[in-house]
Amino acid sequence: MGAAVSGQTVWGQLEERFGRRQFLLKTGWAFFYLFLGGWLLSNLRYLFPNVLYEPTLSFKAGHPDEFPLGISEKWKKAQRVWVVRTAGGFYCFWARCTHLGCTPNWFEAEGRFKCPCHGSNFNKDGDVIAGPAPKPLWRCSVQLANDGQLVIDKARLENRPKLREQGDFFLPYQA
Amino acid sequence: MADKDASPAVLQWFKKSKLWKSIFRHDFSDTPRTRLQRVFGNVFLHLHPVRTPKDALKVTYTWGMGGLSFYVFLLLVVTGILLMFYYRPTTIHAFQDMKDLAYAVTLGGFLRNMHRWAAHLMVVVVILHMVRVFLTGAYKPPREYNWAVGVILLVLTLFLSYTGYLLPWDQLALWAVTVGAQMAANTPVIGNEGPFRLPFVTTSNDARFGLIGGTMVGDSTLIRFYVLHCVAVPFLFCVFLCVHLWRVRKDGFSKQTGEKVDVWPHLVSREFLAALLVTIILFVWSMALPAPLEGIANLNVTPNPSKAPWYFLGLQELLVYFDPWIAGVALPGLIVAGLMAIPYVDTNPKGIGVYPAMGWKRIGPLRLWHPTERPFAVTVFMLGVVLWFALIFIGYYCRGPNWEWYMPGELWSHRRVTKLTLKNLPNFWGALLMLCYFLEGTPMPKAIKARLAAARGPNAPARISAAFHMGLGVVMAIALLLPLTTAPDAEYPLRSRYTTLFEALGHAPNAPFMSWLYRTVEALGPALGTGLVVACILALGGALGFLGLKFATFKDRMYDELGPVKYSLVMGLFLMMMGVLGKLALRLLFGMKYLITFPALSFNI
């Protein structure tokens, strides 16, 4: 094999160790399992697609002035997000319960998001106030594009208090 | 194993645990006891016997084809399952998914290549397996039934290939399936265009409609073929495969000579090596050649030439010579039925487990290498196989645009204009020709021979047989050449004695014999020309009669051995096979289209 230079001695040692026939067999099985393992791994890799036919995670949501104060359900149908405008600016929730991924409903009168699956409740900040959800609602990154439109990117998420109210996750805006 | 002590202590401990022992019921030392246990203690291996004769292991005997067809089938199942993850059987998505596999999925293209080429390989391997089993007489009792199951598996293999062919939804797929489905429309009785169509059968309720789920190949066909290809046919295949393997196990292997050896490790290791080798071959094949994919299916444009996959090219070539109901339905049906019938009509008990001995035989000036054992069975079967592959060869290498004949390697030209002229034989003469042809199969049973010999002297049977065969030969030649060359009306002036049929075929480039005859007759003038036609009739008749006569004694002996039912089955199938060759010759040499034609009934031969 690879030990051609000092072949004699290595070969001799291996022969001594296993016997020639056993050596051939064992190396053969070693390569076989190498091949089999590689094949299975490659098939596993095959199952992970390289292209997706999904809408892009980042989208332009229109001009900030189009949104009223409070929770806007404008983009819930197409992009599954709530755009929230406060006196200070914008943030955006991903409409996906942090418990098991259902889409919660917004109840204006109660000021709560309620998940129909297992009864998790979230307040306007996205914090859990009832039910089994383990963590606050995810917020998406909101930025202002060059043409003055909001750009929402669902690929970048944050839900930790403080961190979610700064940087890309909160867009200060005054009308 | 010998160095069991060398394995780590943890492993040794694990091998002693209850968990391990509940799965692996025996240890792996190489003792006679464990050798047996490995085979019958393992669900995957227990289809093997525990011990087998040594000679049955020889590759020169088995060619390893049975086991390999099973292995290739497994490979196809594995690659097929993987491909299903990225395939949507709709006309919008199917073709796009093929492109995705090739261009955007990790190893997608390779898996598709492998699936496609393994399908081709499986057809080859299954056919070779059948040839091997035939040659070694392994279909003879007690294995007749398993041969029939094997034939079913061959048909299912081809049907799997056919249904899979549609799935990429490219031009190749669409047109192979369109043509294949059109054959269903030509099924007698239940096909809209077949002979003896029932009055209520239309395009929207005939056999083709049932096959493709619509009046044209489209979305409904795609989902139908998808289900057939991925679920229905594989399910049937597995059922028959189980029966097939089970019967091999129960009926015993055909080779029973040599001392018995343990299947583990002797046979299992060989199978494993063969599987590795085939995997290597498929790997190289799939790396070197991408699976074909043409443009997206388009019902408005048929590729020119539009060729079926190679294993159906023989059929496609036959479709040139026969109406679809014969070439597409009757002949394949007869081939399958004939193959299945082989073990039931071949009563010769000899030749099980050995290849037929071959020897040289002198017939006239020819020295033929022919089987000295089972000469008829082996010759006819191999003739059929060779004929089939010859048709495939013609279809693959000799057909160009517009399905015109090109020599292999000759450049195809879209500007070649060959106006072909084909003519029909008048029904009466055509029917007479066919009748005489099939009468050639008539034997003279022993009893009749004896009575003839008693009544008319010892030479009488031979003389009567000679007169019978030569007579049939001459009548056949007359039935063929007379209506082609001469008009029935004797009142015609001498110059127009030759029919317009003769003239038309005389100018046709696809009737070389007729154009030679026509030109020679023209050159010789009426008197000599008529003489030439008569001479041709006599020569052709003599040749045909001589052929019949040559096999007369053989026929008689076969009749006495087989009895009337089996004999007529064997002779009928044999004559039909040779008849296919005859029709090819009539088409290629005489420019003949139909022997019998009833357009109103769509019945043409």
Added chain:
Amino acid sequence: MKRILFLLFTLILTGLFGVVVWMDTAREWTGYQRQFFHSLTRAERKGLAGGIHQVALEDLRRIDRCTTCHVAIDKPQLALAEQPFTAHPGTYLESHPPEQFGCTVCHGGQGLATDTKAAHGEVKHWEEPLLRGPLIQSSCYKCHGDVREIEPHAPRLVQGMTSYKQLGCAGCHTVNGFGQNVSVDLSDMGEKPWQLLDFTFVHGEERLSQWVEQHFQEPRRVTPGFRAQELPPGEEEIYPTFMPNYGLNEEQARALTVYMLSLKSQHLPAAYVHPPAPQEPEPVYASSVEAGKAVFQKFGCAGCHGLDGVGGRRSWNAWLGDEAPSLVPVAHYYDRQTLKEFIRNGRQPVPRSNPARPTPPLYMPAWKDRIPDAQIDQLVDYVLSLGEPLPGSPPANGAPQAAGGNP
């Protein structure tokens, strides 16, 4: 022996598997992306993702992966000078945002492919090759029904359409319902499958554009028909195309090719289509003759009778001994009524008196269903104005001459 084989086989298989994985990983586009990312600074690279990029356009039923290699096509600030890393020239991407239009809808090519050759559609079994050079202008017509709007961007397309009208192609061909049916309908010429065309006498690659362009320049070279000696004995010869040779130069032929390639029957979603501007009112002409000239041009009479009707085109009829149908002498032989009836009903091909000569393939079609009656009157005025009646010839309002209509 078996053990050696076993080792050998597993060794080969493992090696082959390695090669397969390598072949699958080392795609052309990975090399391009690596090259491109190497050219960027760390800051520039931020936010750029590797892997296959695609634009999936459900409405257009297209998936374009072109940006996998053409990574900088919409990022001029990162673009390099050499392909495939250039930025898109002009401001086209602003009016045609790639996420809405993709690439292949204008440029052609195979959007799904990720190998250069296949992606450019320059392979067998792909009917839409990359439209190189001015040919790309043929794509504009799909949406921009009114090409005058985009003339600065698609000069060749406009030139081709103008030539089509000037040369009188509509006299024989139909496009979208307008024109005559003497020859083939060109409404979907841009989608004609290549394999229905004969490339035997076409130079260069087997492309629809090549065939069309060369057919414009030398119709009879591309479609020469069959002479009797090329055919089996007894067969009649097959004519070459009867399209006249208009003596086009390369530029004109290419412009017409651009127009031909733009003719497609496929329907794009309404959101993409710019409807043509409402038709302008018919211009008012000073005289009936002027108006007749406009009719002459509009309906493609020039296709056979030549510009201004003065010189006939040398069509295949002329080759067969029939003369080119110049209109100058018409005034000598016809009066108004006969000429009008002749134009209305045309003259279908008639077998020649000499049976040895084949029937001329070109003929005067009937116009009564295509040109309104009033316009035919104007056309008659125009044609009669082309030549002066001979002094001795019958008066213009007299009975038709017996020999008329049989040149």
